[in-house]
Amino acid sequence: MNSDSKSQDHTDDKNMSENSNSCKVMSKLLLPQDLMLHIFHLLPIYCLIDSARYVSKHWADTFNQLDGRRLRSTPGILVENRLSKGNFYFLEFKDDVNAGFETIYLPTPPNMGFLMGTCHGILMLLAPDGHIFLVNPVLKCWLRLPRFYVSQCQSPLYIMNRCAIACVPHTAKFKLFFQDILIVPGAIFYVFYVLRVGTDNSWKEIARKEAPRDGHISWKPLYSGGNDLYWITSEGIIVFSVDKEIIVREYPLYVSLHRRTPNYLWTGTHISCILTKRSYKEYEIHLLDFDSGKWSLYHETGPFDYTTASGHNLIAPKVKFRLWINDQIIFTVDLTEKRITYLHFAYDVKTKQFTKIEDIDEGYYEAWLHTNTLVSLSTAPA
Structure with missing residues (x-):
């Protein structure tokens, strides 16, 4: 063996020894996983998705242990473009609705249809063929669920207004609920169904209640x-x-x-009933006291000056209240009769400030209360 070979062998042994020592030093510098998890929960969700999990294998393994139920961004507005299926963007609240939003685009496959509701970061979509899709647009994971065959009507609007997604506290198990109308000789019933996501993925009747024969009206569940x-x-x-x-x-x-x-909204702690006073510009807001079961007047709005806020002269606007968050009520006004063009406004019940939300485009856009999460539909929470 020549001197060059001996020199190379010595160099390789030295490098291997140095690498081994480096690994030992790095292992001592690594933070415990429980501490890493605590730190990760303090980071913005998109920092984790786009950067943190790619730092090292140890970071990636820790990232995979994150609890999607707790790892959520602050609530914001999810905007759905109804003329372009699958086109969503998320606006995160700052101090108030016009303090500036960070716009995050969250596309979904267009064949999944229209949005019916959101829950803990999961979107519930109704496809044209009647199937229901659950989607986490942040992780780009989805799950297809079976169609629901209603007894009275197969129209998408009927299904969308009677379906809800909810999450069981402390287990993160999602469930879909549906209310149908059953007409039998001599009686009408509200019939309730459930689909337990990830358990049996099939619709089952769970309750029924007799409905009035002279008229049965249902609002979208809260x-x-x-x-x-x-x-x-x-x-x-x-x-x-x-x-x-x-x-x-x-x-x-x-x-x-x-x-x-009436318009019914969930305020975060109460059910509210919003009633028109006159000319679609003034409203009364009543709240339900859960202990006494009685309603009481909570707030009265002054006339909304749509012209000053938006530049449009809206004489008798069609108003649709969408959501209530951080003392602010978000609602839409239909600008035209021939083609749906919504303007989005916000009213703060504390400051009585009325503004147009400039970050939501004018057009056929719907606004939803939403929170981005890392809940994965391929694991237990789904």
């Missing part, structure tokens, strides 16, 4: 974000337990004669 799901019918408010899948309470509606159709 979800508290916890264990209560509120079904609002022409008779009253039916409260369902998401966990136990049973009716646990009932409340009366707010009844007022000579008023237009």
Whole structure:
């Protein structure tokens, strides 16, 4: 063996020894996984997705242990383009709705259809063929669920207004709920169904309640974000337990004669009923007290000056209240009659500030309350 070979062997041995020592030093410098998890929970969600998990194998392994139920961004507005299926973007709230948004685009495959609701970062979409898709647009993962064959009507609007997605507290198991109308000789019933995502993935009847024969009206259900799901019918408010899948309470509606159709929203702690006072520019807001079961006047708005806020002269606008967050009510006004063109406004019940949300485009756009998460549909939470 010549001297060059001996020199090379000595160099290789030295490099291997140095690498081994470096690995030992690095292993001592690595933070414990529980501490890493705590730090990761403090980082912005997109920092984790785009950067942190690619630093090292140790970081990637720790990232995979993150609990998607706790790892959420702050609530914001998810904007859906109804003329371009699968086109979503997310606006995160700052101090107020016009303090500037960070726009994050969240596309989904267009064949998954229109949005029916969101829950803990998961979108519930209704496809043209009737299938329901659950999608996490951040992780770009999705799950297809079976169609629901309703007894009375197969129209998408009927299904969308009677379907809800909820999450069982402390387990992160998602469930879909549906309310159908069953007409039999001599009676009409509200029939409730559930689909337990990841368990059996099939629709099962869980309850039924007799409905009035002279008219059965249902509003889109309201979800508290916890264990209560509120079904609002022409008779009253039916409260369902998401966990136990049973009716646990009932409340009366707010009844007022000579008023237009009420708008019901979840405020974060209460159910609100918003009623027009006159000319679609002034409103009364009533809240339901869950302890007494009684409604009380909470707030009255002044006339909304649409012309100053938007530059459009809206004489008798078609108003649709969409969501309530951080003391602010987000609603849309239909600008035209021939082609749907929505303007989005915000009203702060604390400051009485009324503004047009410039970050939402004018057009056929719907606004939804949403929170980005890392919940994976391929694991237990789905």
